[in-house]
Amino acid sequence: MNELYPAPAKLNLMLRVIGQRSDGYHDLQTVFQFVELADQIQFSSRPAGQFSRSGGPEGVTEADDLSLRAARYLADVSGAREGVHIHLDKILPMGGGIGGGSSDAATTLIILNRLWRTGLRRAELMQIGARLGADVPVFIFGHSAWAEGVGERLQVLDGLPESHYVLLHPQVSVSTREIFTAPELTRHHAPITIGAFLGGTVENTLEPMVRARYPEVDRGIRWLMNQQGMGTVRLTGSGACVFGVVADAASARRIAARAPAPWHAWPVRGRNVHPLYDPAEQ
Ligand SMILES: C[C@@](CO)(OP(=O)(O)O)[C@H](O)COP(=O)(O)OP(=O)(O)OC[C@H]1O[C@@H](n2ccc(N)nc2=O)[C@H](O)[C@@H]1O
Numbered sequence: 001m002n003e004l005y006p007a008p009a010k011l012n013l014m015l016r017v018i019g020q021r022s023d024g025y026h027d028l029q030t031v032f033q034f035v036e037l038a039d040q041i042q043f044s045s046r047p048a049g050q051f052s053r054s055g056g057p058e059g060v061t062e063a064d065d066l067s068l069r070a071a072r073y074l075a076d077v078s079g080a081r082e083g084v085h086i087h088l089d090k091i092l093p094m095g096g097g098i099g100g101g102s103s104d105a106a107t108t109l110i111i112l113n114r115l116w117r118t119g120l121r122r123a124e125l126m127q128i129g130a131r132l133g134a135d136v137p138v139f140i141f142g143h144s145a146w147a148e149g150v151g152e153r154l155q156v157l158d159g160l161p162e163s164h165y166v167l168l169h170p171q172v173s174v175s176t177r178e179i180f181t182a183p184e185l186t187r188h189h190a191p192i193t194i195g196a197f198l199g200g201t202v203e204n205t206l207e208p209m210v211r212a213r214y215p216e217v218d219r220g221i222r223w224l225m226n227q228q229g230m231g232t233v234r235l236t237g238s239g240a241c242v243f244g245v246v247a248d249a250a251s252a253r254r255i256a257a258r259a260p261a262p263w264h265a266w267p268v269r270g271r272n273v274h275p276l277y278d279p280a281e282q
Pocket residue numbers: 012024025026027028030096097098099132133134135149150151176177178180181236237238239
């Protein structure tokens with residue numbers, strides 16, 4: 001039971017805010033793709049009702065820890081008479097717009113559903129995941145996706161190029177809530193079609209605001225844009241991470257290695273299928 005399981009990051013290759021619901025949440029159109037940079041999680045069996053953790057995430061209490069919350073929630077919903085110790089090797093920056101906490105929760109649900117033989121179907125796990133965070137369902141869904149609603153209505157987008165990217169964390173944390181509640185946020189961009197995205201409409205409508213409020217994010221975007229061989233550069237999610245498309249792994253490594261401290265950059269590859277996706281599971 002001590003295998004290491006990956007919880008990969010995601011990028012939002014495009015994100016548009018197209019409206020606001022009566023509960024205050026915003027309707028989005030976004031495209032998710034996974035990347036080959038991941039937290040690593042180990043699960044050790046414990047008697048029923050015992051839930052504990054070690055490793056990351058730093059500064060997050062047990063009550064707030066998304067992996068532990070996912071484990072407890074799965075035990076409650078399924079009636080499994082199980083407990084678990086979760087060891088998390090935290091690699092992904094928190095509050096980075098790359099879905100680290102959501103991915104940890106998704107990996108916990110996927111793996112404990114298997115280890116506990118809970119027998120929940122993928123759609124049921126996705127519903128449980130949605131209660132923990134808007135980005136959790138896509139990691140359980142397991143494919144690059146076009147997403148609508150608050151991110152829960154998903155359509156497979158398997159044909160996307162699995163590009164090489166430089167992912168840059170400008171060492172600031174952006175509060176998703178702050179961005180969505182800001183008075184200057186433009187809340188009603190016109191919706192686009194999948195065809196328009198595939199044809200090149202790729203902006204993140206949160207980006208101008210995040211750049212204005214967080215000068216380090218703005219500097220990160222400008223730094224990436226100035227690197228030789230750099231393609232399109234964008235913000236992912238509500239930030240703070242930014243990413244740029246490059247032609248190959250060598251360019252990604254070269255540019256990532258030049259990122260000035262205290263910034264952190266990684267060469268990453270896009271992936272259209274989640275590493276834990278099992279087509280034999282319903
Ligand atoms: C916008 C995305 C795109 O991937 O950003 P990132 O978090 O990845 O940066 C996500 O959908 C974010 O999902 P998630 O990170 O789960 O958001 P939450 O913590 O639930 O939201 C924090 C707060 O942001 C606001 N919020 C969030 C999502 C949304 N569609 N509309 C909102 O108005 C709400 O005020 C909410 O209380």
